[in-house]
Amino acid sequence: MNADPRLPEIQSVASFLRDCLPFGELPEDTRRDTARRIQITYLRKGEQIRASSAAYALRIVRSGAVEIRSEDRQLLDRLGEGESFNIHGLDLGSEGVVAETIEDTLLYQLPRPAYEALRAQFRDFDRHFHSQRNRRLRRAARYRPDTNLLTEPLANLVTRDPLALPPQTHLQEAARAMSERRVSSLLVKDGEQLLGIVTDRDLRSRALARGLPVHTPIRDIMTRDPKRIELDASVFDAVLAMTREGIHHLPVQEGGRVVGIITSSDLMLARENDPVYLVQHLSRQQDTESLAAITASLPSLMVQAVRGGMRAHQLSRVLTAISDAATCRLIELATEKLGPAPVPFCWLGFGSQGRGEQLIGADQDNGLLIDNRATTNDMDWFHRLATFVCDGLNACGYPYCNGKVMATTERWRQPLGEWRRTVDDWTHAPTPEAVMRVSIFFDLRSIYGDAHLCDQLQQHMLARTRRDTIFQAALAANVLEQTPPLGIFRRFLVERNGEHRDEFDVKKRGVLPIVDLARIHALAHGLPAVNTRERLQQLVDARILTIGDGRNLQDAYDTIQQIRVENQCRQVTAGHHASNYLNPDELPDLERKHLKDAFTVVHDAQEAMRSHFRQGL
Amino acid sequence: MDWPALLWLGLKRRWWRGRARHPALRRALTAPLPAGDAVNTRYVAVDLETTGLSPERDEIASIGWVAIEQGCILLETARHYRVRLEKDVGQSAIYHQLTDSELQQGEPLPIVLARLLEAIDGSVLIFHNAQLDMGFLNRACRSLWGAPLPVPFEDTMQLESRRLIRQQEGMPAGALRLFQCRRRYGLPDVAAHDALGDAIATAELWLAMNAGGYRECSEQ
Known part of the structure; x- marks a missing residue:
């Protein structure tokens, strides 16, 4: 008292105010x-x-609960316990808010x-009410304490002033210089121009093993025109490039000029036990069972990585790289068993794998694109390949696709010519239902094999989708069907009964609407990107979206994905399977608020699209 | 209040007005009775904490109150007084989490009571279980100043009891306790349990029971 x-x-x-934003901080x-x-x-x-x-x-x-509506009855916001509004402040921009x-x-x-005295005295309090919804959201998406080394710029780890020698240098001389400097590689340079790279291994396998004389010029054993990386790339990019290419040394360039070198041991020293190394590990396994044993650890690795500060979009890239690696290894294992492929082919990934946005628990969406020269017999070989790989993926925790979008389905395993006809069918006389079934096809990426086949198919597809407004309208109609669950802060828009009572599917209601939006705009304008963030960036670059809209959508996407990932971490930690269902009541206040802001952005973008594609509807 | 009750109350007030020995009490009995228009009536929700259930044997330990004007609870008017006890607290201290020494810091009952009478001037009181609290207030006024406190009041517990009977809903044990009643109106649970907290909780319940058209809290 x-x-x-x-x-x-x-x-x-x-004590009630203590739990309300932003009073809690007073x-x-x-x-x-x-x-x-x-x-x-x-x-x-x-x-x-x-x-x-x-x-x-x-x-x-x-x-x-209170709803805020604009004069024309559009829902602007929905407020629950602990949330606040100033009707006069809301009314400033648009008259008649109720x-x-x-x-x-x-x-x-x-x-x-009293309200104005608080705003005058406390900056954060004022900012909370002053800042627009979008700005609040942007801060949430961008600002996170970041302890993860993988996101750090490469620059900190790069060895500057690397050993560089001219191409005519003799082997022995080069070896001596490397020993003196205690380095495992040297750059072969002609003046400022990088010609190649020579590593310890090259000296061993290309020189000593072949018995080359010691005065052979290093030009003869160097790897020509080596892969490089930009100085402002992240550690993550470097690790990914190395594991993908199977190399250990990367020249680092800035403005086209080589300024240093980064090696896998530099990175290893800085970081061990990272999911990225799984990629490499996977490619060494000899059967499906040992692959599955590794992928079984993915949920706990996800928790570790997220706790370490890895952001959702980085995590999804890593997880996609891992499922790519598992797929590639399964194809190699199949080829060892079935004999070499009779004609060139390309293994395609669709949906989240195609976009590079996979998380835990994603089902497999894949297909086979085969060279037109394939005979009926050859097609039989591909059928067996598909069966082996899809079964293997299922064993590795990538369950069979409900919609049968798999290489084992005949329609998704065709020569290029047939594929083109299929695309023509889909785009020519589209029904919304058919569009929904095939929409993930348009997020395609070459996972293994002849990427050129994939390019050809994609170009054909973009040429069709770009000019066909009827198809665009059908796609738009489909996109608009799935709206964000804007009422989730109260009871009404969550599932009412069944296994997921009081929850909603954050992927279906939150992530996919943004993916769909980015896709339809990209297809309508013939943009080749498939990754959602890249699509949004290209749309902004091409001035199809304003910078503001593009950023808001990207922030909304990042925010929702982040909350989805953190939710999955909680599920895994609690001993459950990772799922996309989320109970909004279990979110902290701030996350709930951010999620709502994100959904509002999605809603606005959908409204804008509704009018944009209306002419074809 | 129906008019016979109001008439009877008016007569009682006139009878006791001359006998009240304290100006605050006299004023409380002189103030005009509210006209019966709920929106323009001023209400004061009151809650007492007592050392027991008997107005004769037990004492008032603390009093909390808050006013309702124009359908709006004004927390600025909230007051919370501890009363200095004459006897020791006995068993109920455990319940109210007050100790003797804390209560010794309170103010003398006549001062606290005079403050309450000033605050309720011309208002209708609201209690949850008025019989108990009015019993203590009547007893205190009478023994201190020679007259009880015949003022108009409402009782959310009685109102709820009547409603449940009317709607033939069951009334399990504890159904009429303040926080059970609040739940039936969708009002939130509150952890604090003191005289002021309960007075505010009662005031909110009263608003929920009488919610009608939108009522505007006046600008200051």
């Missing part, structure tokens, strides 16, 4: 004073508050003088 009975501590109100005694200024009202369901008639005050929902109680609601009002 407070010492002064005339200024009592109102415990129940003060000093204790300020919050206590604020509690004494509150006025409490109770509104029945369906009552309205308008700036024109209501007193100027900050209103905090104590219990119940707040309506959608349940019986107990409302705390902070009158204007």
Whole structure:
């Protein structure tokens, strides 16, 4: 009890405010004073508050729920317990904003003088109400304490001033220089121009093993025109490049000029036990069982990586690289068993694998693109390949696709010519239902084999989708069907019963709408990117989306994916399977708020698209 | 309040007005009775903590109150007084988590009571279980100043009891306790349990029971 009975501590109100944004960050005694200024009202369901008639005050929902709608009845926001609004502030940009109680609601009002005094005195408090929704969202997406080394710039680990010798240098001389400098590689340079690279291994296998004389010039054993990496790339990029190419040394360039070198041991020293190394590990396994034994550890690795600060978009790249590696290894194992492929082919990844956005628990979506010269007999070989690989993937924790989008299905295992006809069929007379079934096809990427085949198919596809407005409209209609669950903060938009009661599917309702939006715009404008972030970037670069819209969508995408990943980590930690279902009540306040902001961005973008593609509908 | 009750109350007030020995009490009995228009009536929700259930034997340990104007609870008007006890606290201290020494820091009952009478001037009181609290207030006023406190009041517990009977809903044990009643109106649980917290909780329940058209808290 407070010492002064005339200024009592109102415990129940003060402790409620402590859990509300942004009151929680106010000093204790300020919050206590604020509690004494509150006025409490109770509104029945369906009552309205308008700036024109209501007193100027900050209103905090104590219990119940309130919807904010624009003059033309568009839903702007939905507020639950602990969330607050200032109807006059909302009304500034657009006249006629109305707040309506959608349940019986107990409302705390902070009158204007007290509200404005707080905003004047506390910057964060002011910013919370001042900043636009999008800005709040952007901060959430961008700002995270980042302890993960993988995201660090490469620059910190690069060896500057690497050993460089001219191409005519003799082998022995080169070996001596390398020993003196205690390095495992040297760059072969003609003046400023990088010609090649020579490593310890090259000296062994290309020189000593072949018995080359010691005065042979290093030009004869160097690897010509080696792969390079930019100085401003991240450690992650470097690791990925090395594991993909199976190399250990990467010249580092800045503005086209080689400034250093990075080696796998530099990276290893900096970081061990990382999921990225699984990629390499996978490619050494000799059968499906040992592959599956490795992929079984993915959920716990995900938890580790996310705890280490890895962001969702990095994690999905790593997980995609891992499933790519598993696929490639399975194809190699199949080829060892079935004999070499009779004609060139390309293994295609669709959907999240195609986009490089896979997470734990993704099912497999794949297909086979085969050279036109294949005979009926050859096609039989590919059927057996598909069966081996798809069974293997299933064993590795990438379950069979419900929609049968798999290389084992005849329609998804065709020579290039047939594929083109199939694409023509899909785009020519599209039904919404058919469009939905095949939409993931348009996110295709070559996983293994002859990437040129994939390019040809993609070019054909883009040429078709780009000019066909009827197809675009069908795709748009399909996209607009799945709207974000904007009401999730209350009970109504979650599942009402069944296994996922009180939850919603954050992938289906949150991630896919953005993926769909990016895809349809990319297809309509013939952009080749398939990764959602890259698509959004290309759309901005091509001035199809404004910078603001593009960024907002990307932030929304990152935010939702991040919350989805963290939710999966919680599920795995609790001993459950990772799923895409999420109970919004279990989210911390701030995440709930960010998720809502993100959904609002998606909603707005969908509305914009509705009018854009309307002519074809 | 129906008019016979109001008439009876008016008569009682006139009878006791001359006998009240304290100006605050006299004023409380002189103030005009509310006209019966709920929106324009001022209400004060009051809750007492007592050392027991008997107004004759037990004492008031603390009093909390808050006013409702125009359908709006004004926390600025909230007050919370501890009362200095004459006797020791006995068993109920465990329940109210107050100790004797804490209560010795309170103010004398006459001072606290005078403050309450000033605050309720012309208002209708609201209690949850008025019989108990009014019993203590009548007893205190009478023994201190020679007259009880015949003021108009409402009782959320009685209102809820009548509603449950009318709607023939069952009334299990504890159904009429303040926080059980609040739950039936969808009001949130609150952890704090003191005289002021309960007075505010009662005021909210009263608003929920009487919610009608949108009521505006006046601008300051």
